[in-house]
Each structure stands twice: as C-alpha cells, then as structure tokens.
Amino acid sequence: MIKGLKMLLVLTLGFTLVLAGCSGTGSKSDPKPSNGESTNNGGKETPGTDKVEPFTVSLRHIQIGDAQKFRKALLNDVVKKTEDEIKGLKFELDAVEDQVNRYTKLPAEMAAGNPPVIFDLFGGMGDAQKYAKAGRLLELTPILEELGIKDKFLNLGQFMVGDKIYGLPIGGNNEGIFYNKKLFAEHGIAAPTTLEELEAAAAKLKEAGVTPFAMGSQAGWIPNMLVNTLIGRYAGPDLVERVSDGSLKFNSPDIVAAYSKYEEWVKAGYFTKGELGLSYDQMLNEFLNSKAGMMFDGSWRSSAFKNEELAKNITSEDVAYIPFPAVPGGKGDQTYVNGNYGNGYGFSATLDDNELKAVKAFIKNMYNDEMQLRGLLEDGVLPAMKLSADAMGKVEDPVVKQVLDVAAASGGAFSHFEISIPSKVYTETEIQLQAIIAGQATAQQAGDAIQKILDAEAGK
Amino acid sequence: MLLVKARKTLPHIVLMIYVAAVLVPFVFVVFSSLKDNNIDIAENPFGFPTELVFQNYIDAWVSAKISTYFFNSAYLSLTSGIAGVILSAATAFALTRMKLLRTSKVIYQAVLIGMLIPSNVLFIAQYILVSDLGLLNTHWSLFLPYTAGALPISVLLIAAFMKAIPAELEEAAIVDGLGSIGLFFRIIMPVTVPALVTVFIVNFLGVWNEYLLSNFFISKDALRTLPTGMVGFRDAYQTNYAYICTGIVFSVLPVLILYAFLQDKIIEGITAGSVKG
C-alpha cells in the first residue's frame, strides 16, 4: 500500500514536472547582486578569486503600511549592513500583517516545521515558549554569549524556557492613555489624574459629540490592552503570576470588576461607534483626525504622531501620554503600568551553516546600542537593552519623553496576561470581550466562559 | 397603445435597476480610486472626481507588487488550466474510446465519487500533505491541488463530448495505420476542441480566483497570487480608501477585458461546467 502510494506519487510528480517545466519558477534562480555595492564598508578585504555561492535567507517581518515606516527603515538598514558583511547573502524579505503572521502563518509553519529563517515573534506561553518547547526555535544563548550581549537585555523572560533564550525582544513599551491636548483645551478638560476625572472627561467629550476613546475591536487584542490594565488595577499588579498559578480566576470579583468597568464604558458610549468593524489602523486614524479625544494604546504608537503621511491634523506637540489612573478599591500598587518586552525576532531551529552565519550577523547588527538608540529616537520604541543615561538623554520627541516619564514614575510593570495562558484561552478572552462590546455577554458571563475554557485546558 | 408601450418598457426598467446594482459598485470604486483622499470620497461619494489623481495607480502598482501577484496568478492559471485539459482529455479518451471497458467503468465511478467531495473538506488534509511533501511555500503546493481538484469535472465533461464522436471517424484513422496515441492527438483532440476550451476556461478562472489554499499554502510575498495579494494589500492600507480602490481596479480590470472579448465562450464554459456536473 505504502509502496504503491509512493510509486504513484513519483509518477504524478514526474508527469506534472514535465508539464509545467516550461512555465518554470525561473524568477527564483537569479540572485541579483546586492545593490549596496557603492557603500564603502571600511577595511573589508574582498579577495576577488574567492568564489562565493550566493544564498538567500528568508526574513518575515510585520512592518507594513505607513504607520510602520520608521521601524521598516531600521530593518532595511540592518538587512543591508548584514548583506554587505556576509558575501553571497541575500535576504528575502516577506512582509505580513502582524495578526496574520502571529495567528495564522507562524502557527501553521511551526506545525509544518518550515518557518522562515528569521521571523517576527511574540514572547509568552502561546508563542515563543510553546514553539521553543516543541524544538522549533533556535537556542540563542551561545550566540549571545559569543557576541557578548547576553547580559545587556533588560528582560528576556517571555522568550526563555528554563535558562535558555529563544528569542530577542526588539524593544520595550508600556501602555497608557494618549490624549489630544487641543481637543481637551477646546472643551476645557484638564489632564485627568483620577478615574473620576477620566470618566468626567469622557462624559464631557461624549456630550460635545467627540468620541471619548478611539477604539478598533475587530481584532480582540486591541480592547484587551485596556482590559489588561484594568485587571492590573482591580486585581493588583501580580495578575500574571496569579493567573498562571491559578489563584486568580477570570470569574473572580476582581477580574469581573475590570470587565464591568469596560462594560460600563461601552454602555456609556465612550468608545468609537462600530468599533467591532474597525482595525487597529482605523482606530489610530480616528485619533489622528481629532475625531476621538483619547486612545488607550501602547507607547510604540508615539512615532505615528510625527509621521506626516498619517498625522495631518495633529503633531507630536498636541499629544499627551498619561498612565491609567488608580481605581477606587483597586488592589496593590496602583502606579504600575503594563510594560512588556514581548515582541521581537525568533529564528528557525533548523539552519545550515550559511544561514547560521547570517543569523549571527543579523543579531549583531540589530541588537546593539546604536540600533536600540535609533529605535528609541526614530521610532519611539523603548530600548530592550541597557543604554547609558547619556544616550537616553538624547530623546527629544515630546511624546517619547512623556512615555519615559510614565515609566520612571511607575512603581513597576506587569505584563499581558496572555503570556501565562494557553492561546486557546487567550482567544476566548478576545471573543468574550467582543461579546461584551456587542452587548451579548455581561462581565460575569464573560469571566465564567473564559474560566471554563481555562479549567478545561488546565485539566488536559 | 399606451398600455402596450408600458408593458414593453416595464421589464427594461426593472432590469436596468438590476444592472445598476451590478455596475454601481464598480463605478464607485473607479471614482474613489481617482480621488486624492478619504475626505474627498466621504464628501462626494457619487460624484466624478474633481481632479483625476492617477498618482494612486502608480503608487499602488509599485508598493503593492501587483505586477508580481498578477504574473503569479496568470501563469498558475495557465499551466494548471493546460495541464488539466491535457490530463483529462487523455483520460476521457481512454475511458470512452479505448476498449478496456471494465476498467473504464470502475475508473469512471471512482472519478464520479470525487465530484461529491466539497473542496473545503479536504483543506486541512491537503495542507498536511503538501507540507509533508515539502511543497509549502512553493507554487507546486497550489498547482497540484488545483489541477487535481479540477480533474473529475473536466474528465466528465470531455468524456460526455467524446462519447458523441462517431466511431467511423476513428475506424478510418486506424485503417490508415494510426496508433491510439496518434488517433488521440490527430483525430480526437481536434474534434473535441470546443469541450477543451470550455474546460480550460472553467479551470483558468477557478485558479485565477482561488483564495483559501493560496492564502494558507503560500506565505512569501513574491509567490502570492492576486486574491491573496490584494487581501494583504488591504490589510496594510486599511485607512487609505483610494489606494484600496486602486488595487481593486487593478485586479478586476484584466478579467473584465478578457471577458469583453470572450464573453460568449466564458459564459458557455462556466455554465456548462456547473450544470453537466
């Protein structure tokens, strides 16, 4: 049976090969010389007689669209530099939208065992740690030791299994409220420092016909950011540890309180109308066009305000960034912010020598003081590696400055709860939150439903 | 007299409303693609653009790699269409004209079973299969399932046509000393051309429009086909409506041009492809 099958397979493949041979996938076989010939690369020797086999290395990134142009420019520089250093190397860049990459492409490729050589990767239990345990990710510890940067990283926790490192965050961030200073001034609203003031501000904006919070909930992770911080306030900053060890349940009063607050705001009409059909970019667009007064988002968004392709209505000067205020009855330190070193690059476990060389050079060129500082200055992304105070002092962007202030004033950081739960449970949190937004579930029902899946997964 | 006139124009009025419902979306998209920004589109959606912004077309062509997607779709559709026609014609010939009747009957029934299986049902298993064969992220992962998926209906259509060819034709040819291969290529194929064209059109359009497999089996941008490429383009430029419309125009226009020239053939092909099955 098996033999017959193989025979058939060979026959079919052979036949179709003959048929389609003429059409060819010819475009693949002609590696173009890197167009970086003109760049002078210092005293690099290039013996002309040494014949180098050209090879390509696939690199999956998520820097697409106008909002990502600064980050893309940084990546381009690293790619070019690496290509110049390694003879014969040509990167094959593959741009995929973040959610598609994270939830569709990578899981499928990981299952099939054929991810790109270098790829955008999230940390945590549902991503990096899961793939690392299945042996799909390259262990980076020796490479980092060789390059001498192992101890430079601020926090690799989400990319580690035991004491082994499997991925590198590109930067850090915290999450808070951006607000439009012009709109606030126009409606006589002062910077809110308490929940009461924040809700009063929202009510006032709403009354004036301005959307209080820009929101795009087509993808559940976006409203989940706010919920996550609400949980951090109501249940305390140790939420991730407690969700992870089972002592904090999704249907406990603390978490339900967080969902209830969200539900309350939904009912009050504080979020963009039709948010379930809006994407992350559309949410930003609403804020940039001064249609919404506030936006709860990650600090990485700060570069969008100086991006002239996007922000035609406001500039960085018009944007303030504040932490989410303390909530009455909240547990633990109320000054904590949601801070993560969660997104970066991972590398395929199965590499040949050439690819390994390319990966090493890529890491060297991407993860160094210069690039980290550029990331901070050009893209507003907090460094993932320790930078000198001197370097950090170079920040001039008004929004990034506030982001740093928020970080400095906080008692510490907690992570996204998603890193401590299986991806199936995380997906359920997205579905249930969307159900709350659609008025299909109450906070308590949502909490119960999530906990049910969590229990079922834990029981496996 | 007036009544007769009303009776004659009424159907036209109703039909024109339907035609408008079909065409207005296209007009809207074309107009929008020529506008400078979202505000222009929002404020004057039905209006002809005040100034034609062709820059969108140039920008979209460059940043969306539409030419790449277009080429990929075109050559996959062509090769898979041609392969499907040749394979199924050869098989239909063997089944209907050659004299291994019992085997033919079994094969014919087996092929008929294939018609019952909705293609979606096979999606996951095909995904695992192409992945095991190491074909993921190559055009083979699309070419093979596309071609294979089109075979049952193609064989049935062509076989139905071939059955009707009079036996005298081939008897004469065999008397003239032609072998079965010669008979197939020189005598039967030329007579079968109408059915072959039909099958080719059905398969070509099927591949040209396919989304599910090409979305999940291919992740390299350079290998994407037009439908998946366009969806990726939309994901990247969600807030730039003019841009998205430009992309839509680019992907729809070639098919419409083809249709303008081959409408009868295409209509006949697609409808025959569905009914006889």
Added chain:
Amino acid sequence: MRSALRNPYVYALFVIPTIGLYFLFTIYPMLSSAYYAFTDWDGLNDPKYIGFHNFTTALQDPYFQNSIVNNMYFILFSVFVQVPLIIMFAILIGSVKRLQGFYKTTVFVPSILSTAVIGILWQFIYNPEVGIVNKFLGLFGIDTIYWLADMRYALWAILITNAWQWMGFYIVLVLAAILAIPRELNEAAEIDGAGGFQRAIRITVPLIKPIISVIVMLSIAGAMRVVDIVLVMTKGGPVSSTEVMASYMVNRAIRYGEYGYGTSLAMLIFVIALVLTALYQLTFGRTKEEVTY
C-alpha cells in the same frame, strides 16, 4: 483491427497521471482526514488516537452549532430569496428583444471575479463613513449603520454580497432554458389572451422546472461551500455572528493548531453536505430525471 484501442500501455499512460493526481490530492486526503479526525493533534507533537472524542466535542461545540446555523441561513436565503428573483429576472430578460445580450453579459460579470476581491470591494461599499450604502440610505434620513460591525446586520451584509456575486450566473443558466422553449408555445398562449405574467407562471415556469431544480441544488452546494467571502470580509466576526462551518474549521486547525479537531469538523461538514444533497434529491429534486439535455 481495433487492437490499437486495446493497448494497455497506452491506456495506462493516458489514465495513470490523472488517477495518480486524483488519488493523491482527493482520495488520499479524504482517507487521511478520516484518520486525523480520530486523533488529538496540534501539529507540533505526534497525533494521539482519542476515538470519537472530537466528534462528541464538535456536536456540543456552541461555536460550531452557531456556524451550522449560519450556513443554513445561506441556504435559506439562496433558495427562498435568490431563486425567485433569479427566475423573475431570467424571465424578464427572456421577454425582451432589445438589449437582451447586454443584460445577459452585464449580470454575469460578478460571477467571473474573485470572491476575495469582491469581499474587499463590498467592505468598502459597506464602509460606515464613506460607503455608498450608507450614503444612499442617508438620503432618506437613515442613521449610520455599521454593516459589518453590528451583529444584527453583518450576516445580512454578507448574504447580499454573496447574492450579488452569484445571481447573474444562475440567471444566465435559467435564461438558456427559457430561450430553448419553443416560441410557438408562447405565441399560442398570447393569442389565447394570456398576459405576460400569466404566461410566465403557466408556461415558462413549468417548462423550466428541471433547471430550477438544478439551480436550487447548486445553490445549496454553494451555500455549504461558502468561506472565502467570510474570511475576507469579517473573519467570522463580530462575535462569531458570520462564522460558517468552513471558516470555523480553518480557524480551529490553523489558528488554534487543532488539526485533529479541525479534520473532524471537516468530516462533519462532508456528512452534512451529503445528507442535504440526498434529502433534496429524495424530496424536491425528483424532477431532475426529466432533464433531457
């Protein structure tokens, strides 16, 4: 004399490539699905045999049940809304002399386009702020409707898009049957004084019953297959309100990495499709035997 046509080698040469491909990409996946459906498999680790567990889970899975219901909406909408409209338009086109070719060519256009592209196009048409649907309704003072973001409308929005795409195709099918009706029949009825509407009901519809049966059959099959348009326009959202069986299956397998469970859903989809087809054939589809062409 006919030995050439008995040559088994030539026969094999002509048949084996087709059978091979067909076997590899249709029969083999079907068999392997039947195997995976009984396993717990995340794609990363080895499949584990778990008996009927996947199937019992699937039958109790509220999201899957919800997606079955949505598929039924597709079926009901196409059979009870689209089919009557299709017949009406086909009869109208058949009744006119001028512009008949134009109508036929135009209404057919959407069915040659990619569903993915149509999804993007209609997403723009339904856009709450700039889309023409809301702009048009706005003329009558109707407030902004969030077509694809509102659970009450999203499925309708997709049903309408789906109808827009496929109606023309069916109209052309029915039209061909109408034009094949001998002209004398209609003329005789006209002389007898039958009006256009009466003629349509009494003469045309009974004569095209076989083709109506075929398009109902095709509509059901099409409604069971629907997936692209959902993936492109709403990804099954908001809150699963547009999820169909196939999109749910793809989601579970690819996004959740539950290949075993996903294939068990595939098997169930197959069974449901077979049962529906059989039911239709046994009840309303009988007329099919009368098809004479």
